Amino acid sequence: MARLTEPVTVQVRHTEELSEKELHELRKMLVEVFGARYDDNAWDHCLGGIHYLLRYGDKLVAHGALVPRYMRQGDRVLRGMYGESMATLDDWCHRGFGSTIVAMATAEIRLNYDIGVFAASKYSFYERLGWDKWRGQTFVETEHGIEARGPDRGAVMFRLPRHSTVDPDGDLITNLRSGDPW
Numbered sequence: 001m002a003r004l005t006e007p008v009t010v011q012v013r014h015t016e017e018l019s020e021k022e023l024h025e026l027r028k029m030l031v032e033v034f035g036a037r038y039d040d041n042a043w044d045h046c047l048g049g050i051h052y053l054l055r056y057g058d059k060l061v062a063h064g065a066l067v068p069r070y071m072r073q074g075d076r077v078l079r080g081m082y083g084e085s086m087a088t089l090d091d092w093c094h095r096g097f098g099s100t101i102v103a104m105a106t107a108e109i110r111l112n113y114d115i116g117v118f119a120a121s122k123y124s125f126y127e128r129l130g131w132d133k134w135r136g137q138t139f140v141e142t143e144h145g146i147e148a149r150g151p152d153r154g155a156v157m158f159r160l161p162r163h164s165t166v167d168p169d170g171d172l173i174t175n176l177r178s179g180d181p182w
């Protein structure tokens with residue numbers, strides 16, 4: 001693996017702080033990583049929250065986003081953050097860039113929110129970093145009521161702050177959205 005000679009930095013930015021140029025650069029990078037399955041829904045899902053933009057010199061090489069999302073357990077509405085569009089460009093994988101972003105996003109959740117959630121298939125990558133699969137049942141709120149739904153692929157993963165009273169063996173409910181509900 002080539003030695004790094006440029007500085008590695010992580011910018012933390014809200015979507016509204018990103019210029020058109022930066023948004024274009026980000027979407028291009030995400031399409032490069034995910035290919036054709038990175039459609040308009042996937043892009044919409046990653047907007048409206050916090051972006052972690054990891055650069056090698058000026059080049060954007062890794063990204064993860066946390067987006068505020070409705071979460072409920074029983075009658076308790078949770079301050080939830082949802083993880084989206086975690087990606088490292090192929091040539092830059094296995095250098096700890098993805099783990100750095102997950103660690104920063106995890107710290108944000110544990111300091112300021114009731115729960116962090118996202119759907120993943122690369123379990124071991126996140127389990128190493130303290131995330132776990134949701135053990136209870138998952139639901140989405142539709143106009144017809146609550147429906148038991150999981151992600152189209154993978155599993156719902158979660159992270160809680162210290163001393164949380166959220167029960168990971170209980171029900172977890174979110175809102176319906178276009179595309180994959182989780």
Ligand SMILES: CC(C)(COP(=O)(O)OP(=O)(O)OC[C@H]1O[C@@H](n2cnc3c(N)ncnc32)[C@H](O)[C@@H]1OP(=O)(O)O)[C@@H](O)C(=O)NCCC(=O)NCCS
Nearest residue numbers: 086087088093094095096097098099100120121122124125
């Ligand atoms: C999953 C993904 C984000 C990981 O990004 P990354 O930058 O390679 O992540 P890291 O380097 O932090 O860790 C990846 C692996 O490298 C290892 N690693 C971590 N730091 C390392 C270092 N400094 N040197 C060598 N290896 C390292 C880790 O052990 C990890 O191995 P594991 O997955 O077998 O447990 C990246 O592979 C990716 O974008 N994949 C395609 C898109 C995708 O699937 N996104 C996630 C949706 S759930």
